[in-house]
Amino acid sequence: MADGFTPLDRDGMAARAAHDIPEGWVVNLGIGIPTEVGNFIPADREVIIHSENGVIGAGPAPAPDRINPFLVNAGTQPITLRTGGSYVHHADSFAIARGGHLDLTVLGAFEVSENGDLANWARAAHEPVKQIGGAMDLAIGAKRLWVIMEHTTKEGAPRLRRTCTYPLTAKGAVKRVYTNLAVLDVTPQGFVVRDIIPGLSFESLAARTDAPLARA
Amino acid sequence: MADGFTPLDRDGMAARAAHDIPEGWVVNLGIGIPTEVGNFIPADREVIIHSENGVIGAGPAPAPDRINPFLVNAGTQPITLRTGGSYVHHADSFAIARGGHLDLTVLGAFEVSENGDLANWARAAHEPVKQIGGAMDLAIGAKRLWVIMEHTTKEGAPRLRRTCTYPLTAKGAVKRVYTNLAVLDVTPQGFVVRDIIPGLSFESLAARTDAPLARA
């Protein structure tokens, strides 16, 4: 069966994840697409966004003429602070992340394995130029870790795998993956497909995935 | 030779210790006579008094009609805050004490040994009712630990000893002892007498001390 489908773009993936975040959660949004999730949370839904550089209650980007050079997010982009927000120093900020106080962390990734291993900081185990940042701390500490990433690489290689080929950020940490093609839960039985974009069949999704998939 | 001397009273001991504290030091004063040291530091000498319950820059007791029930010292006595003072929480307060940020800690004691062991929390090793408080933290963390105590017990037993008979608070921590009879440094060679109250001979002081004494 030929599929007629349009993969989600970055905004689409961010919006899809944002849809699942309920009011009251404390959420860390990683650099890249995860940061954009914040743009799709309705203003009247009080979700408290934590940024690793010490922001509790990050708000949307300011108007260009209202940029405050002292107020940035984890990607050093200008942001605003929501009413009710506050600031802490770096050790306290990571106490929040590592101490289990985040209801949710959303990160980008290169690969996720069917047992929830996360690989998102390097393409080779002993790559000298390491881009770890706060990812390992965030991955071990959150109550839930979601990943947003393209379902495959530009070359078509699956990113959802039986075993990660890239060095790990943390083992068994990922609970859910939002891709441009589907939403998948990581369960003790492996990946379970929650939903697929319109026009894409389960079999076609499975063909783009290294690990076996189960239906919800 | 008969001695004609008057032992220092509590105020006298506190004043003697206060005399040796230079401007700029950060000082923790323990409960009891050590607390009274603060009363004898001239107001124009800026010594920053730390109190374990989170005060940096404790000032003297307020007038009775100016008591602030939210502002107490380590002995839960009402105090004031010096201009320039600030407050921290308990973990930060003990980070100050344990992290080596106190130039000086002054504690009371039951006994001090010639190698600087401190015993100040119980009269028997396995006494069930333990009064440790912050003493062990303060003793291990300060750049200098001074003790203020009577030279002997009420019964005349020496408190400066070859070896402590009471359970220890910390080993090798005490650097100087102010008693009602003398000031003694704890050195690698044991107690060295810095000064003796008028009218008391070195020999008479030695007779009231379990450990051997050296002259400065």
Place this chain on the structure above:
Amino acid sequence: MIDKFVRSTAEALDGVPDGATVLLAGFGDVGMATALLEGLIEQGAKDLVLVCNSGGRDGSAVARLLTLGRVRKLICSFVRAASDAGRLLLAGRLEVEVVPQGTLAERMRAAGAGIPAFYTPTGADTVLAEGREVREIAGRPCLLEYPLAGDVALIDAWQADRWGNLTYRETQRNFNPVMAMAAKLTVAQTRHVVDLGALAPEHVMTPGIFVNRVLHVSG
């Protein structure tokens, strides 16, 4: 809309189970959530583990909780012999674990910060080290200490908003910010209720993300 305010001590203490570990801040009476502690006495939970700086003076709310036999174990930095806590201990009716005050604060900070264990020289060369793991680090004996987490923390604040952001006055602060981070359920009493946004973001002392319920009290 996030709104953490509750209307009664009963609502504030609802669901605290028997056997719970209760973190109670305060240094003497300063910074102690006395109204919540009275509420806990009313609420009835027993076999509690109480973590509090001291066993309290006679006549205090802490002493009342202890003499009512509601506390199985007290974890504190000191107990006075001449106090209800001391007498209960000597009579074998109260288990007491004495922890140096800095270690007590740091163990709760570790619970809040996700530190599974740490070393400290405090107490390492004393009877507190008997039977415990000691490791020499940088030439100094150190004790291995584990986090101390609470099921419930009772917090005394000065101001609070509906997100649970808190401030404290002077030495009211003491153990409150640390305990607020270290419990599964953090309940605060506050003297003042303020609008969201009224507290300067730089001056919030306990961010609301650590607080589950807030009760307005007078005084």
Place this chain on the structure above:
Amino acid sequence: MIDKFVRSTAEALDGVPDGATVLLAGFGDVGMATALLEGLIEQGAKDLVLVCNSGGRDGSAVARLLTLGRVRKLICSFVRAASDAGRLLLAGRLEVEVVPQGTLAERMRAAGAGIPAFYTPTGADTVLAEGREVREIAGRPCLLEYPLAGDVALIDAWQADRWGNLTYRETQRNFNPVMAMAAKLTVAQTRHVVDLGALAPEHVMTPGIFVNRVLHVSG
């Protein structure tokens, strides 16, 4: 009278020796003591160990210190391949130790708080654990981490008084309070000088007892 103000960057950086470990706060440029860093470049100390969240972008003051060859080792949480730091590393001209950002902050906090070592699950099941001590605690592998202390910390403040009490604006705070506690010599630059007593005692973010020198800078 305690007065920690100095009048020049030269005075602020006086005595920083070759081989010193320098803690430099900042997240991107926010909260980075750029004037003091320029002063360090002027001052001439070399063979430095620089502790900083990242290797910096090209054109930054950090990149200049690195390209001048003044840094022997960089301890940071990430390095970009396309940056001076990345190129120096790949050319074998810069030693780099990458530490997860939370562990980096916590190791400095440990230095400041007198914690000789602590365990953390961060990185324990990754290549960072290779050849290192791992211990299972509560069913989880944990890495043993040691304090990271500085000889000098360079701090960027918003306000300061003559005791060295500091405040920070918004996310300017980041690593500054932690690094201020973790160094033997803590030097702060501040945008504003205030009278002693002008800062509310509850709102001081770095107590002056952690600060040795303060330099007033414009901007």
